[in-house]
Amino acid sequence: MVKINEVAQAAGVSISTVSYALSGKRPISPDTRRRIEKAVHELGYSPNAGARMLAGSRTQIFALTEPLRKDTHAPTHMAFVLATAVAARRNDYDILLLTDEDATAGMSRVASNGLVDAILVLDVAPDDERVKLARAISTPTIFIGIPNDNAGLVCVDLDFAAAAELAVDRLADAGHRAIGLVGQPEVSYEMSNFPPRVLAAFEKRAGERDIRSGFGATGSKHTSRTATRRTVARLLDEGATALVLHCTEEAHVVVLGELAERGLRVPEDVSLVSVGASFDTAALRTPVDMIPLVPQTSCDLAVDLALQSLGEDRPEPGLRLIDPVYAAHGSLAAPPGGSAD
Amino acid sequence: MVKINEVAQAAGVSISTVSYALSGKRPISPDTRRRIEKAVHELGYSPNAGARMLAGSRTQIFALTEPLRKDTHAPTHMAFVLATAVAARRNDYDILLLTDEDATAGMSRVASNGLVDAILVLDVAPDDERVKLARAISTPTIFIGIPNDNAGLVCVDLDFAAAAELAVDRLADAGHRAIGLVGQPEVSYEMSNFPPRVLAAFEKRAGERDIRSGFGATGSKHTSRTATRRTVARLLDEGATALVLHCTEEAHVVVLGELAERGLRVPEDVSLVSVGASFDTAALRTPVDMIPLVPQTSCDLAVDLALQSLGEDRPEPGLRLIDPVYAAHGSLAAPPGGSAD
DNA sequence: TTGAAAGCGGTACCAT
DNA sequence: ATGGTACCGCTTTCAA
Numbered sequence: 075m076v077k078i079n080e081v082a083q084a085a086g087v088s089i090s091t092v093s094y095a096l097s098g099k100r101p102i103s104p105d106t107r108r109r110i111e112k113a114v115h116e117l118g119y120s121p122n123a124g125a126r127m128l129a130g131s132r133t134q135i136f137a138l139t140e141p142l143r144k145d146t147h148a149p150t151h152m153a154f155v156l157a158t159a160v161a162a163r164r165n166d167y168d169i170l171l172l173t174d175e176d177a178t179a180g181m182s183r184v185a186s187n188g189l190v191d192a193i194l195v196l197d198v199a200p201d202d203e204r205v206k207l208a209r210a211i212s213t214p215t216i217f218i219g220i221p222n223d224n225a226g227l228v229c230v231d232l233d234f235a236a237a238a239e240l241a242v243d244r245l246a247d248a249g250h251r252a253i254g255l256v257g258q259p260e261v262s263y264e265m266s267n268f269p270p271r272v273l274a275a276f277e278k279r280a281g282e283r284d285i286r287s288g289f290g291a292t293g294s295k296h297t298s299r300t301a302t303r304r305t306v307a308r309l310l311d312e313g314a315t316a317l318v319l320h321c322t323e324e325a326h327v328v329v330l331g332e333l334a335e336r337g338l339r340v341p342e343d344v345s346l347v348s349v350g351a352s353f354d355t356a357a358l359r360t361p362v363d364m365i366p367l368v369p370q371t372s373c374d375l376a377v378d379l380a381l382q383s384l385g386e387d388r389p390e391p392g393l394r395l396i397d398p399v400y401a402a403h404g405s406l407a408a409p410p411g412g413s414a415d
Numbered sequence: 416m417v418k419i420n421e422v423a424q425a426a427g428v429s430i431s432t433v434s435y436a437l438s439g440k441r442p443i444s445p446d447t448r449r450r451i452e453k454a455v456h457e458l459g460y461s462p463n464a465g466a467r468m469l470a471g472s473r474t475q476i477f478a479l480t481e482p483l484r485k486d487t488h489a490p491t492h493m494a495f496v497l498a499t500a501v502a503a504r505r506n507d508y509d510i511l512l513l514t515d516e517d518a519t520a521g522m523s524r525v526a527s528n529g530l531v532d533a534i535l536v537l538d539v540a541p542d543d544e545r546v547k548l549a550r551a552i553s554t555p556t557i558f559i560g561i562p563n564d565n566a567g568l569v570c571v572d573l574d575f576a577a578a579a580e581l582a583v584d585r586l587a588d589a590g591h592r593a594i595g596l597v598g599q600p601e602v603s604y605e606m607s608n609f610p611p612r613v614l615a616a617f618e619k620r621a622g623e624r625d626i627r628s629g630f631g632a633t634g635s636k637h638t639s640r641t642a643t644r645r646t647v648a649r650l651l652d653e654g655a656t657a658l659v660l661h662c663t664e665e666a667h668v669v670v671l672g673e674l675a676e677r678g679l680r681v682p683e684d685v686s687l688v689s690v691g692a693s694f695d696t697a698a699l700r701t702p703v704d705m706i707p708l709v710p711q712t713s714c715d716l717a718v719d720l721a722l723q724s725l726g727e728d729r730p731e732p733g734l735r736l737i738d739p740v741y742a743a744h745g746s747l748a749a750p751p752g753g754s755a756d
Numbered sequence: 757t758t759g760a761a762a763g764c765g766g767t768a769c770c771a772t
Numbered sequence: 773a774t775g776g777t778a779c780c781g782c783t784t785t786c787a788a
Contacts, residue, residue: 075529077781088759093783103757124468126763133465135511142497148490156483159514163521168530170476171510175498185460189509190416238776256528280642418765429775434767441768444773466765469780 076117083305084113096121127188136162136380137170137190139204140197141177145261145294147322150352150369154218155194157373167191177205185211192380194218198267207346214383216376219267220393228383230394234268234350235275237365237398241318241347242279244363244400249408250316250345252286254309256302256329257320259294272320272349288312292325302328310336315409316345319362323353330360341407361403373398417458425454437462468529475490477503477721478511478531480545481538482518486635488663491693491710495537495559498714506722508532519548526552533721535559539608555724557717560608561734569724571717571735575609575691576616578706578739582659582688585704585741590749591657591686593627595650595681596662597643597670604642613661613690629653633666643669651677656750657686660703664694671701682748702744712737 082089087106094100095110102110113119129131138158140151159169170190172180181204184190190213198219205223208215217229245253255276258269273289280287290305302325309317319326326348330340338344340360348355348364355362375394379392382389423430426500428447435441436451443451455461468474479499481492500510508710511531513521522545525531531554536545539560551557558570586594596617599610614630621628631646643666650658658666667689671681679685683703689696689705696703723730 075527079781089782090760090784091758094758097783101757106757118527120524122469122781123530124474125764126764126783127465128463128469128780129782129784131764131783132697138512142493148493152483152489152493155512156514159512160516163515168521168525169512169514171479171496171512173497173510174504175501178508183461184509186459187464189464253525316553356783388702420765430766431768431776433775435774438767442773447773463765466780467767469766469782472780683765716767 075122076119078119078121081110081113081117084117085109114279132384133189133191134166135168135170135190136377137172137181137184138239139172139177139181139193139195142173143197143265145259145265149323150367151197153352153369154373157369158194158196158332159220160375161370161377163376165377167377167381178203179262181207182211185213191384192216194376194380199265200267200270202267214380214388216379216383217370218376219266220271224393226391228379228389228391228394230372230379231268231396232350232367232372233395233398236270236395237320237349238272238320239279240365240398240400241349242276242283242285244406245318245345245347246283246285247318248345250285250405251409252288252313253280253311253316253318254288254306254314255318255320256289256305256309257291258292259290259330261294262290268350269320271413276318286313288314292321292328296332299328303332306332306412310338310344315346316406319346319348319355320350323351323358326351326358326362327354330358330362341405343410345407345409356401356403360405362405363403364401365398366401368396381397416463417460419460419462422451422454422458422460425458446501449545462623473725474530475507476511476530476531477508477718478513478522478525480513480518480534480536481520482738483514484538486600486606487538490664491708492538494693494710495714498710499535499537499559499718502715502718504549504710506718508718508722509639519544522548523552528556528604531555532725535717535721537629540606541608541611543608555721555729557720557724559713559717561612562608565734569720569730569732571713571720572609573691573708573713574736574739575612577736578690579613579616579659579661580620581706581739581741583617583624583626585747586659586686586688587624587626588658589657589686589747591626592750593629593654594621594657594659595629595631595647595653595655596659596661597646597650597666598630598632600642601632602635604632609691610661613669617659627654629655633662633669640669644673647673651679651685655685657688657747660687660689661691664692664699667692667696667703669697671699671703684751686748686750687746697742697744701746704744705742706739707742709737 078089078092082092095107097103162169174180190215195217198221200222202221205221219233220229262269277287288309293301306329346362348362350367352367355364379389419433423433436443436448494703503510515521533555536558539562541563543562546562561570561572603610618628629650634642647670687703689703691708693708696705
């Protein structure tokens with residue numbers, strides 16, 4: 075393990091010069107700089123992490139808390155973890171994983187031992203217990219997701235409400251008068267923060283546009299497709315000519331299968347719009363229009379905010395809602411028989 | 416951020432006494448110990464991570480490298496990450512996530528800046544590039560999975576070969592003379608380390624027991640069930656009276672569906688044994704016998720080995736193969752018509 | 757533009 | 773059983 079003094083000696087300069095050359099915090103003559111870089115390279119020097127944390131006051135580590143509930147959707151979750159890690163690395167930060175049984179335990183630990191510069195919160199529940207802890211500690215904390223009680227917090231997320239409204243608007247504009255929402259498994263409306271936002275905005279906007287709206291949950295395991303099929307059947311029976319999908323990829327597949335079995339074509343007989351999916355609905359056997367949830371967008375922003383929290387102008391508390399984007403894939407058309415009711 | 420000297424003062428003892436009381440590295444009188452613990456508790460003291468890393472030579476952090484290829488099965492992968500994190504925490508260790516595009520970059524970085532005490536390697540490929548790096552660095556490295564070239568490495572994994580043999584043996588013992596293997600998507604036989612081990616051992620043991628064996632891959636996405644159905648159809652056509660399943664939960668479901676459609680009962684008409692699954696095959700609509708892959712077992716052992724690597728008697732290089740365990744769920748019986756061919 | 761040296765907050769050796 | 777203190781390797785004043 076080569077140390078800074080060895081580099082200094084090899085380059086024929088003082089320790090502090092090496093340090094400054096590496097941090098760029100003060101001007102170094104081109105010549106000196108070259109000799110130092112040469113020494114660093116030849117000796118394979120890499121500053122000791124512990125010493126850096128102690129002397130400087132940056133650890134170059136962010137904590138990521140993820141309380142992995144049994145209902146978390148693994149692929150989506152992983153996409154967020156990955157996106158966070160990538161964004162962090164791009165800024166020379168590493169990610170420390172906090173998956174404690176007790177979500178708050180790890181958080182308060184790293185907050186009080188100074189292991190991390192900031193904390194990123196994933197898998198936010200409506201009444202998340204990490205909220206009050208975040209208010210109590212001094213380590214900057216960024217929520218990816220929006221808890222009910224979010225006063226004073228920095229939160230980042232897709233604007234799910236706007237996304238739901240956008241979906242309703244597009245369908246209403248196309249002439250649909252009755253729209254069904256195929257939602258998450260029931261339990262998610264208590265455990266997670268965004269499903270309720272979609273549902274509420276969907277119903278509100280439908281009301282505003284004088285549209286009849288229906289709602290139904292999906293099954294929580296792909297082994298029970300029944301719940302999903304029943305929901306689709308009911309919504310169609312109630313007269314829906316379009317469905318908004320806010321569910322897993324598996325559930326999308328089941329919906330498409332159910333429509334196919336009933337001999338219904340997309341978009342001639344039924345229009346579809348997927349909201350908040352983080353997989354590619356254009357790759358399904360029937361491509362579906364989508365207003366995607368892009369983990370990278372949220373995570374990049376979250377990391378930016380975390381970095382900003384370390385500087386002078388700490389970000390204002392408040393929600394950062396990401397504008398929804400509509401991607402057409404041909405699953406939206408006018409309802410059969412024109413815009414009749 | 417309360418420091419050790421404040422604790423010492425509050426408890427009316429010296430700094431070193433506090434340190435020793437906390438580490439338990441030398442006897443402390445019951446009375447003193449109580450006062451120190453009281454002070455620690457009241458002040459909410461938690462030793463500074465950076466200072467510890469620098470002074471002691473333990474960072475209390477393990478790195479976990481996971482090069483997230485596009486074909487990695489998210490739920491299984493997450494189960495391993497979670498199991499590792501839990502095992503680590505139980506031993507007062509945190510997990511630092513290394514998900515660099517370049518898998519080796521992060522590894523060599525943490526190896527040379529002393530950020531972690533050991534490295535755990537996940538998602539091992541047959542010709543994994545992290546192998547030669549592991550040999551080059553001084554940070555102890557534990558592989559969870561077995562690369563082809565594993566000389567000198569410490570590797571932990573389920574004994575997939577023994578598991579495959581056990582499956583064949585049970586079926587052969589029950590009288591089956593023709594067995595099919597429903598395997599992974601084709602690409603996995605190049606990208607991952609364990610599918611080839613199952614396949615090879617399956618065929619070898621079948622040969623030894625004079626059993627006709629067949630093999631077929633599954634589809635790589637649940638959207639393409641066709642490949643899986645075709646494989647099942649072919650294996651049955653070839654006369655298989657039993658199937659060994661080494662595939663995803665989705666594929667299991669498809670297999671069961673295909674059997675049901677053909678009017679085949681389990682186990683009366685076809686026997687099934689699942690090998691290396693990390694989900695519960697007993698919870699499927701038809702419970703299936705399994706020889707499970709238990710992430711916790713592998714990860715606990717890996718963490719143990721990592722800890723051991725930090726002490727005096729570093730573990731011998733070599734493979735640690737975990738014995739397979741057979742869990743019966745009623746999907747195995749004699750072939751129809753007795754043990755006729 | 758460069759150097760010397762004072763910490764950062766613990767750990768563990770050497771005393772008592 | 774307890775205390776004093778020399779480091780651990782780097783960052784960052786303060787001086788030149």
